[in-house]
Amino acid sequence: MAMSDEIRLRFEISGDDFTRAGEASSSVKKELKKLGIDPQAVRKVAIAMYEGEINMVIHANGGAIDVVIHPDCIDMILKDNGPGIENVALAMQEGYSTAPDNVRSLGFGAGMGLPNMKKYTDEMQIETERGVGTTVTMKVHI
Amino acid sequence: MTVRDIQEILHATVISGEEHTDREVHTACGSDMMSDVLAFVKDQSVLLTGLVNPQVVRTADMMDMVCIVFVRGKQPDEAIVRLAESRDIVLMNTNLRMFTACGLLYDRGLRGGNDGNE
Ligand SMILES: Nc1ncnc2c1ncn2[C@@H]1O[C@H](COP(=O)(O)OP(=O)(O)OP(=O)(O)O)[C@@H](O)[C@H]1O
Numbered sequence: 001m002a003m004s005d006e007i008r009l010r011f012e013i014s015g016d017d018f019t020r021a022g023e024a025s026s027s028v029k030k031e032l033k034k035l036g037i038d039p040q041a042v043r044k045v046a047i048a049m050y051e052g053e054i055n056m057v058i059h060a061n062g063g064a065i066d067v068v069i070h071p072d073c074i075d076m077i078l079k080d081n082g083p084g085i086e087n088v089a090l091a092m093q094e095g096y097s098t099a100p101d102n103v104r105s106l107g108f109g110a111g112m113g114l115p116n117m118k119k120y121t122d123e124m125q126i127e128t129e130r131g132v133g134t135t136v137t138m139k140v141h142i
Numbered sequence: 143m144t145v146r147d148i149q150e151i152l153h154a155t156v157i158s159g160e161e162h163t164d165r166e167v168h169t170a171c172g173s174d175m176m177s178d179v180l181a182f183v184k185d186q187s188v189l190l191t192g193l194v195n196p197q198v199v200r201t202a203d204m205m206d207m208v209c210i211v212f213v214r215g216k217q218p219d220e221a222i223v224r225l226a227e228s229r230d231i232v233l234m235n236t237n238l239r240m241f242t243a244c245g246l247l248y249d250r251g252l253r254g255g256n257d258g259n260e
């Protein structure tokens with residue numbers, strides 16, 4: 001890729017079909033592999049985006065994800081119009097979860113997603129407003 | 143060991159991905175919480191679980207795992223099987239329970255991987 005080149009991908013995430021949660025992350029992973037991007041970077045993007053995509057579905061009734069592939073990094077912007085996060089510092093703590101029991105019976109809701117997203121990315125920001133929505137921005141260096 | 147060895151040790155039935163059973167595997171993890179798999183697993187290539195939904199396959203896919211073993215005789219539906227096939231992930235099931243299945247594999251040399259205690 002030349003320095004000016006970038007690839008943009010956009011996904012609409014449905015909020016009412018848990019079985020499809022992760023499809024966007026899966027196609028991004030495939031695309032990155034196809035581009036020959038370092039497998040370690042691909043794994044980081046895949047895990048962080050998947051956690052974020054699942055969060056959108058279980059906590060925010062869906063949203064949209066933009067992925068921008070630059071020659072030296074990958075940006076992910078996850079935007080939803082969900083309830084927002086009341087206390088981000090608390091939400092970032094391992095083990096903090098407001099997920100109901102039905103989410104736990106699907107294998108999620110351990111309160112590990114946000115800290116895991118932070119762990120696997122080089123930069124992460126959360127902008128959120130109660131009743132308006134949440135935007136999570138993440139960057140992984142290649 | 144290979145995926146085929148896992149099938150034999152657990153008296154498991156291969157549901158799909160038969161053509162990938164010669165793959166080498168060194169480490170495994172057992173969990174019904176995909177959150178924990180995503181957060182704590184590093185390079186494990188086999189997932190043993192009692193949970194059956196498409197997110198099990200997606201989680202394994204994100205972690206680059208090669209094989210999923212459903213314990214307690216759990217049977218994935220057609221959509222799950224197709225998803226696993228498209229990701230080249232072997233699916234199998236065993237009637238054994240989680241503890242026993244993990245124990246048998248551990249006894250035969252499969253390890254938990256980078257958890258700091260081995
Ligand atoms: N997009 C979002 N919109 C609203 N609330 C969110 C969003 N993402 C996370 N949260 C809140 O932050 C909490 C912590 O999120 P985190 O991803 O760490 O854990 P979890 O989703 O509850 O469980 P896990 O990720 O382990 O399956 C959630 O329980 C929820 O209250």
Ligand SMILES: [Mg+2]
Nearest residue numbers: 051055113114
């Ligand atoms: Mg989460």
